[in-house]
Amino acid sequence: MKLTTKGRYAVTAMMDLALHAKLDCVSLVDVAERQKISLAYLEQLFRSLRKAGLVNSVRGAKGGYMLAKEVKQISLADILIAADEKINLACGGSSCSDSTPCLTHGLWTNLSQQFFEFLDSKNLDDLVKSREVQTMATMQDVTQIGNIPVQISK
Amino acid sequence: MKLTTKGRYAVTAMMDLALHAKLDCVSLVDVAERQKISLAYLEQLFRSLRKAGLVNSVRGAKGGYMLAKEVKQISLADILIAADEKINLACGGSSCSDSTPCLTHGLWTNLSQQFFEFLDSKNLDDLVKSREVQTMATMQDVTQIGNIPVQISK
DNA sequence: CCGATTCCCGAGTAAAACACTCAGGTTTCA
DNA sequence: TGAAACCTGAGTGTTTTACTCGGGAATCGG
Numbered sequence: 001m002k003l004t005t006k007g008r009y010a011v012t013a014m015m016d017l018a019l020h021a022k023l024d025c026v027s028l029v030d031v032a033e034r035q036k037i038s039l040a041y042l043e044q045l046f047r048s049l050r051k052a053g054l055v056n057s058v059r060g061a062k063g064g065y066m067l068a069k070e071v072k073q074i075s076l077a078d079i080l081i082a083a084d085e086k087i088n089l090a091c092g093g094s095s096c097s098d099s100t101p102c103l104t105h106g107l108w109t110n111l112s113q114q115f116f117e118f119l120d121s122k123n124l125d126d127l128v129k130s131r132e133v134q135t136m137a138t139m140q141d142v143t144q145i146g147n148i149p150v151q152i153s154k
Numbered sequence: 155m156k157l158t159t160k161g162r163y164a165v166t167a168m169m170d171l172a173l174h175a176k177l178d179c180v181s182l183v184d185v186a187e188r189q190k191i192s193l194a195y196l197e198q199l200f201r202s203l204r205k206a207g208l209v210n211s212v213r214g215a216k217g218g219y220m221l222a223k224e225v226k227q228i229s230l231a232d233i234l235i236a237a238d239e240k241i242n243l244a245c246g247g248s249s250c251s252d253s254t255p256c257l258t259h260g261l262w263t264n265l266s267q268q269f270f271e272f273l274d275s276k277n278l279d280d281l282v283k284s285r286e287v288q289t290m291a292t293m294q295d296v297t298q299i300g301n302i303p304v305q306i307s308k
Numbered sequence: 309c310c311g312a313t314t315c316c317c318g319a320g321t322a323a324a325a326c327a328c329t330c331a332g333g334t335t336t337c338a
Numbered sequence: 339t340g341a342a343a344c345c346t347g348a349g350t351g352t353t354t355t356a357c358t359c360g361g362g363a364a365t366c367g368g
Contacts, residue, residue: 001155001243001269007155038357050316060315061311061364062313091159102190104169118268194328200344204345213336214344218344
């Protein structure tokens with residue numbers, strides 16, 4: 001039971017957008033640099049996010065992406081699903097389906113549903129407002145502005 | 155976010171054991187037949203379950219496996235972990251660790267913990283007692299005793 | 309208008325994980 | 339003694355993952 005990098009990166013990138021797209025849009029170059037994610041991979045990822053209607057794009061120089069909805073209207077589940085992350089523990093394939101279920105089929109569909117509801121109850125606003133994220137985001141901004149790596153004192 | 159067949163089969167097999175090992179042990183041949191799982195794969199799987207202390211084995215003819223603990227003492231999490239199913243959504247590897255976390259590191263470790271607690275709160279007894287499992291298990295037994303496929307009327 | 313910047317897209321690919329299988333060996337019962 | 343069961347290490351084809359690559363199309367600033 002694990003997440004793919006796609007799902008994880010998608011959430012990270014969406015949080016980055018939520019943190020930085022106050023007025024205008026944010027370029028993927030910036031996101032890639034701040035979050036240490038390959039630009040090419042991010043582009044691929046944002047295709048999905050755009051198709052899912054989670055972000056809007058602005059083409060051309062000074063272009064970029066911005067959130068398509070209010071932060072409160074975007075749930076963790078929305079992002080993960082947009083990024084091809086299936087929230088489904090059930091057994092697909094030949095051996096077991098809804099019509100010819102195995103002993104545990106009901107269990108897994110049930111569990112998947114509960115996980116989904118849980119993930120759907122967390123929205124971007126909640127995530128971004130956590131103390132941990134706030135401090136980390138500030139650090140990222142500071143290091144970026146001067147383009148000089150800042151040594152964080154312990 | 156999905157389960158491996160190992161994790162799913164492990165739970166299915168453990169439920170089968172719970173349903174059939176009233177007094178003596180159950181052979182993997184029986185489990186394999188009832189649950190339509192490859193015998194060789196089951197054997198591999200039960201190595202892990204035994205190492206994890208979830209089942210005991212009896213070698214030789216008339217041998218087999220039995221649960222090593224009370225059904226109430228075995229949680230879904232126990233079985234999944236024994237079957238190599240990692241309940242960990244966090245990002246491992248070079249880019250992100252506890253010491254050099256990414257924006258979302260805390261989120262994932264947190265979530266993993268909650269999923270684990272949820273799965274650890276369900277035990278084999280609960281699972282086996284569900285109406286759905288009871289009826290399905292009865293069907294499996296009936297078809298097995300006479301060794302004649304039974305047509306279920308709709 | 310031109311060139312830099314950015315989004316946009318389809319396709320390809322190396323590495324890892326998965327879902328098994330196989331060929332034997334050991335223990336025990338009848 | 340032989341069949342039934344557990345036990346073990348190793349192998350293997352397929353699928354998924356996590357990317358990369360090469361090119362195209364919009365847009366802005368000068």
